[in-house]
Amino acid sequence: MTDTDVAPETNGADTEEPGIRILAQFIRDLSFENPRAPETLRTQSAGQPQIDMGVEMNARGREDGLFEVDLKLSARATREDGPVFHVELLYGGVFQITGVAPADIEPVLLVECPRFLFPFARRVIGDVTSDGGYPPFLLDPIDFAGVYAARKAGGEIQGPAMGNA
Template identity: 75%
Template sequence: MTDTDAGAGAPTETPGDAQADQPGIRILAQFIRDLSFENPRAPESLRGGDQPQIELGVEMNARSREDGFFEVDLKLSAKAVRADGPVFVVELLYGGVFQIAGVAAEDMEPVLLIECPRYLFPFARKIIADVSSDGGYPPFMLDPIDFAGVYAARKAQEQQVGHA
């Protein structure tokens, strides 16, 4: 084993110094704020039948806290319906507390409403899969969500409302 010299005049930098200027997102806490699963026609609806139609809703909200951290909520709702009526309805409001560093104020909204929900989504997806399975159905696995697309659609809708 040999020691190497970085060379005269080489900058000395600690790992913390390099990261101080870089953007960073840290999840401090995750939690279920609200969870609802309705199985209105059980056990008849558990017998199978034609494939249900799924209606999916996605909402994201964020707010700053007095302690300098940010709370982000991801609301997912899914309703499975067959021709003869509803199969199940699940609604989940899943939250997280985030520490965000190195992000300019004008870039904070997209970080909170695109990047933070991306961190929360896999956990929320698992909860919905588990609760639908516990309700007697095959696990309902949500497809990945394009949070940037949802954010862009929301901004476009806000602009249309503002111009109307």
């Protein structure tokens, strides 16, 4: 042990710890359609509706070094006798990402950032379906890493930190 502090040699590598900071969250677009209300509200005993879900992620860099990430969730509920409701939400966030190599930024933007946004987007969809007269539609957790991997393998994601997933 010595009495002097010697900094470890970094060989010029960036030693900043990886970090994600959410600077803002917002609803960019929200649509709720209840095309057959109030009739569909009275026939809820007709069984559970069939739900078709959609998930998209999109990210882009900004001139100020921050990143915008959008999470698009959609749900369409139908029964044998027709549509019940359709909700579509585009929920966004502005993120500051530090200590991540440029080659690794894409999965951070399209997997980790949507994980941060999801609970808030889920609540919005639950609230709007409840306000539409239905029991709250609470989305099951989404495997964003699986969605990203499948879309990457399918060639749907192109270019670092950009594109839809």
